[in-house]
Amino acid sequence: MSFEWLHPLLIATALVLAVIGAVRRVNLWRAGKPDRINLIAGLMAMPGRYLHDLHDIVERDKYMSKTHAATGGGFVLSALLIILVHLLGFDNQILAWALLAALALMFVGALFVFKRRLHPPSRISKGPWMRLPKSLLAFAGAFFVLTLPAAGVLPDGSGGVLLTVILTALIIWGMGELFFGMTWGGPMKHAFAGALHLAFHRRQERFGGGRSTGLKPVDLTLAKEIGGVLGVAKPTDFKWNQLLGFDACVQCGKCEAMCPAFAAGQPLNPKKLIQDMVVGLAGGTDANYAGSPYPGKEVGNAKGGPDHIITDGLIDPETLWSCTTCRACVEECPMMIEHVDAIVDMRRYLTMERGKTPNKGAEVLDNIIATDNPNGYAPASRTNWAADQNLPLMRDVKQAEVLFWVSDGAFDMRSQRILRAFVKLLKAANVDFAVLGDEELDSGDVARRLGDDATFQSLAKRNLEVLSQYTFSKIVTTDPHAYHCLRNEYSDFGSDALDGVEVLHHTTFLNQLVQLGRLKLNNFSGAKVTYHDPCYLGRYNGEYEAPRELLRSMGIEIAEMERSGFRSRCCGGGGGAPITDIPGERRIADMRMEDASSTGAELVAVGCQQCTAMLEGVVEPRPEVKDIAEILMDQLVDPSAENSRQDRLAEEVH
Amino acid sequence: MQPNQFNVDAANKLKIVSLVSVGKHPQSGRMRRADQDSRAVELGLKLTGDNHSGESLVVLHAGDPGEPNLRSYAGMGLKSVRVLQLDPAADAILPLGQHLQQCGADIVLTGVRAESGESSGMVPYQLAEKLGWPIVPRVADIVSVKGGVAEVLQALPRGQRRSVMVKLPFIASVDSAAPEARQSAFGPASRALMDIEVVSASVDDVRQAWEEAAARKRPKRLKVVKAKTAAERFKAATAKSQGDGGKVMKNESAAEQAQAIFDLLKEEGVLR
Ligand code: SF4
Numbered sequence: 001m002s003f004e005w006l007h008p009l010l011i012a013t014a015l016v017l018a019v020i021g022a023v024r025r026v027n028l029w030r031a032g033k034p035d036r037i038n039l040i041a042g043l044m045a046m047p048g049r050y051l052h053d054l055h056d057i058v059e060r061d062k063y064m065s066k067t068h069a070a071t072g073g074g075f076v077l078s079a080l081l082i083i084l085v086h087l088l089g090f091d092n093q094i095l096a097w098a099l100l101a102a103l104a105l106m107f108v109g110a111l112f113v114f115k116r117r118l119h120p121p122s123r124i125s126k127g128p129w130m131r132l133p134k135s136l137l138a139f140a141g142a143f144f145v146l147t148l149p150a151a152g153v154l155p156d157g158s159g160g161v162l163l164t165v166i167l168t169a170l171i172i173w174g175m176g177e178l179f180f181g182m183t184w185g186g187p188m189k190h191a192f193a194g195a196l197h198l199a200f201h202r203r204q205e206r207f208g209g210g211r212s213t214g215l216k217p218v219d220l221t222l223a224k225e226i227g228g229v230l231g232v233a234k235p236t237d238f239k240w241n242q243l244l245g246f247d248a249c250v251q252c253g254k255c256e257a258m259c260p261a262f263a264a265g266q267p268l269n270p271k272k273l274i275q276d277m278v279v280g281l282a283g284g285t286d287a288n289y290a291g292s293p294y295p296g297k298e299v300g301n302a303k304g305g306p307d308h309i310i311t312d313g314l315i316d317p318e319t320l321w322s323c324t325t326c327r328a329c330v331e332e333c334p335m336m337i338e339h340v341d342a343i344v345d346m347r348r349y350l351t352m353e354r355g356k357t358p359n360k361g362a363e364v365l366d367n368i369i370a371t372d373n374p375n376g377y378a379p380a381s382r383t384n385w386a387a388d389q390n391l392p393l394m395r396d397v398k399q400a401e402v403l404f405w406v407s408d409g410a411f412d413m414r415s416q417r418i419l420r421a422f423v424k425l426l427k428a429a430n431v432d433f434a435v436l437g438d439e440e441l442d443s444g445d446v447a448r449r450l451g452d453d454a455t456f457q458s459l460a461k462r463n464l465e466v467l468s469q470y471t472f473s474k475i476v477t478t479d480p481h482a483y484h485c486l487r488n489e490y491s492d493f494g495s496d497a498l499d500g501v502e503v504l505h506h507t508t509f510l511n512q513l514v515q516l517g518r519l520k521l522n523n524f525s526g527a528k529v530t531y532h533d534p535c536y537l538g539r540y541n542g543e544y545e546a547p548r549e550l551l552r553s554m555g556i557e558i559a560e561m562e563r564s565g566f567r568s569r570c571c572g573g574g575g576g577a578p579i580t581d582i583p584g585e586r587r588i589a590d591m592r593m594e595d596a597s598s599t600g601a602e603l604v605a606v607g608c609q610q611c612t613a614m615l616e617g618v619v620e621p622r623p624e625v626k627d628i629a630e631i632l633m634d635q636l637v638d639p640s641a642e643n644s645r646q647d648r649l650a651e652e653v654h
Numbered sequence: 655m656q657p658n659q660f661n662v663d664a665a666n667k668l669k670i671v672s673l674v675s676v677g678k679h680p681q682s683g684r685m686r687r688a689d690q691d692s693r694a695v696e697l698g699l700k701l702t703g704d705n706h707s708g709e710s711l712v713v714l715h716a717g718d719p720g721e722p723n724l725r726s727y728a729g730m731g732l733k734s735v736r737v738l739q740l741d742p743a744a745d746a747i748l749p750l751g752q753h754l755q756q757c758g759a760d761i762v763l764t765g766v767r768a769e770s771g772e773s774s775g776m777v778p779y780q781l782a783e784k785l786g787w788p789i790v791p792r793v794a795d796i797v798s799v800k801g802g803v804a805e806v807l808q809a810l811p812r813g814q815r816r817s818v819m820v821k822l823p824f825i826a827s828v829d830s831a832a833p834e835a836r837q838s839a840f841g842p843a844s845r846a847l848m849d850i851e852v853v854s855a856s857v858d859d860v861r862q863a864w865e866e867a868a869a870r871k872r873p874k875r876l877k878v879v880k881a882k883t884a885a886e887r888f889k890a891a892t893a894k895s896q897g898d899g900g901k902v903m904k905n906e907s908a909a910e911q912a913q914a915i916f917d918l919l920k921e922e923g924v925l926r
């Protein structure tokens with residue numbers, strides 16, 4: 001082969017350019033706000049995180065996980081060996097053979113990538129991504145041939161000028177994509193940014209099977225500062241590792257495929273949102289974006305830059321307000337990107353700096369501020385629902401085994417039926433419990449998801465203040481949203497009120513009671529039943545089993561929906577979405593009800609008053625909707641069966 | 655919150671003052687941004703074309719500058735709130751009047767009545783008397799200001815509007831029919847400047863002797879609902895009661911109109 005000197009030079013050039021690109025990219029991320037991360041520990045942990053945490057997610061798609069392991073693994077190995085063999089000129093047959101093997105592995109992987117790209121699903125991006133498998137093949141193929149002499153398969157200097165020219169062209173193409181493109185914004189950027197994102201992820205607790213779903217509190221002292229900004233106005237207001245995270249996106253569209261708002265035709269697509277963040281952090285327009293748009297919005301009109309206000313030209317606020325914070329995207333993302341954090345960060349700016357919470361948002365927030373409940377009811381009427389229930393008040397008893405957190409369901413007639421059912425079960429199991437009564441306030445969930453972290457923090461602190469006066473070992477609530485706040489978000493406010501306290505959802509607690517034999521149940525003899533996982537119980541808190549076990553304990557065989565468990569589809573009720581009410585083509589609740597109907601179920605069991613409200617809002621005919629507490633109550637083997645009839649009569653008269 | 659057509663250029667040179675008080679939420683009794691006062695600020699913002707740099711729209715309060723709820727007005731996007739600091743027991747009319755005169759206000763907007771304190775609704779009238787300006791009560795909107803004359807829409811019952819022309823300067827009390835106030839944002843609210851001026855005022859002696867008590871609603875007889883199904887109960891609970899209607903009599907003779915009023919008063923038990 002001629003031009004022996006040429007290829008090392010090309011490799012060196014590509015690598016130098018890659019390093020320059022890397023430095024530039026790192027500087028783009030460093031424009032973000034500081035975040036305290038142990039860099040060394042993160043880097044050390046990174047390979048393990050790749051092999052376990054990331055791979056566990058990719059593994060859900062067996063085809064892709066094998067393909068990626070072959071291509072990615074082959075590439076990393078090849079790149080290292082190429083440097084040794086071709087750049088540094090180690091003349092060692094073993095190394096050369098190893099390189100050949102690595103390249104072959106990569107080539108085979110690339111073939112499968114190629115095959116998948118023949119009929120790409122709509123969720124994945126096209127454009128430069130369609131070129132990627134060919135670039136991979138060019139890289140692996142060309143270096144394979146180039147390595148043959150070193151391995152002793154071909155004599156040195158074989159092949160004519162033509163072959164050299166072709167090989168050189170392929171190598172330039174391959175290295176352009178894989179070395180240069182990696183740090184200069186090509187599709188391979190995902191490998192570079194993705195690896196570092198694993199190392200410096202903002203939620204380090206997520207790795208090793210952990211769960212980290214509570215939103216991070218806003219530093220409210222910024223509100224007093226002239227020039228301070230609450231939430232995220234510009235890309236540089238994100239933490240630097242959030243920016244890094246956006247850059248890690250592979251545009252696989254797994255998030256898009258799961259997003260209920262996207263499916264409903266609302267102007268939100270989590271993949272596009274992350275790509276717009278990339279446009280923001282690097283500056284430019286979205287004209288090169290080659291994936292699905294936000295439904296109903298054309299691609300190409302968005303402009304942004306690191307110091308431009310995001311909602312002035314890059315992202316329509318409607319996009320941000322369409323999100324139900326269901327976390328389906330986060331759960332699905334192989335790059336472990338945190339869409340919900342980003343969306344709420346930007347909502348915080350809109351609400352706390354611009355006063356632009358859409359539709360009923362402002363009114364609901366005003367009500368929460370003035371009355372501690374979203375509908376503006378008199379705070380003193382919070383316990384009216386239980387006038388006939390004779391509930392022990394913490395104020396009187398000071399301590400109890402269980403604190404029953406009633407939540408704002410107290411003000412809603414439908415939710416009150418769930419609360420009554422739960423109280424009945426507690427009494428039947430002789431649980432020592434008490435409620436806070438009028439001392440309980442809204443948990444702050446809605447305020448926080450609507451971006452009003454000031455109000456959330458005020459509520460959290462005041463609730464903690466009340467809680468700290470009493471002694472109890474468990475808090476149990478029928479509301480997964482309050483459950484999430486109490487369990488995952490109240491710990492940021494320096495109170496010891498919940499130290500050593502177990503926070504439980506009512507299905508978990510009831511399941512314990514049933515397992516202990518403290519609740520006796522008749523077998524359920526009704527029709528087919530399916531179960532809807534509330535987002536804030538399942539994805540936010542990992543509780544998929546207790547509700548199912550409860551249903552099974554009544555002899556119910558659950559007809560599972562196609563999307564259940566961690567892939568459950570949102571009912572549309574989270575994140576304040578019913579309040580901001582961004583129009584789409586369909587309603588999320590209708591789609592979820594279709595999921596339920598298609599199992600043939602006549603009863604949908606749920607574990608959340610918000611889900612109940614959303615699903616019951618679907619026009620009939622449709623399956624009945626009941627909270628698990630209500631189903632249990634009906635199956636309760638009650639020694640005082642007469643009482644229950646009277647209870648029900650009383651309800652009728654009510 | 656679609657701002658109506660309004661000639662902003664003309665208004666930019668106007669000096670608008672919105673008077674605000676500390677409100678009280680009807681359900682919780684908690685201090686808040688008063689509803690009508692915040693509508694007065696909203697109208698002021700509209701009139702000044704959202705040019706709320708503190709130049710053309712002044713938001714003015716007489717009382718305690720430390721009151722945190724004053725900031726919720728600033729959260730509507732104001733850089734500052736001007737506060738005439740005085741003894742809480744003092745009568746604010748005199749210093750307010752003086753201040754308005756001095757600052758050369760063209761239009762003064764207030765709520766119809768305060769949500770706390772005396773809540774007599776007299777402030778705009780007393781100020782008007784003091785300043786010798788006209789007062790337009792219960793306005794829903796100010797449509798235009800041309801050549802020193804403003805076209806003002808007054809809110810009448812049942813959604814009716816009456817257009818009146820009034821010469822500047824004047825005082826208008828803003829009705830609950832005026833456009834709703836924009837959201838108050840926490841950041842700007844916290845950052846706003848309290849532009850304080852200490853004033854002295856005479857103590858309202860008469861009021862000192864008063865005793866305050868929460869108002870009690872007159873008890874109403876419950877309607878007995880004889881509904882059997884949930885659907886019927888729902889209907890009964892949500893249906894508008896029949897007797898709520900009223901009528902507008904425009905073309906009838908004065909005698910007929912008087913008779914109608916007389917009949918109504920009798921029916922309501924005001925006249926016996
Ligand atoms: S954000 Fe995650 S799931 Fe969505 S396209 Fe990017 S990598 Fe895929």
Ligand code: SF4
Pocket residue numbers: 255258259260261262268269270322323324325326327328329330339340570
């Ligand atoms: S949280 Fe849910 S609604 Fe929001 S972007 Fe993700 S998938 Fe879509």
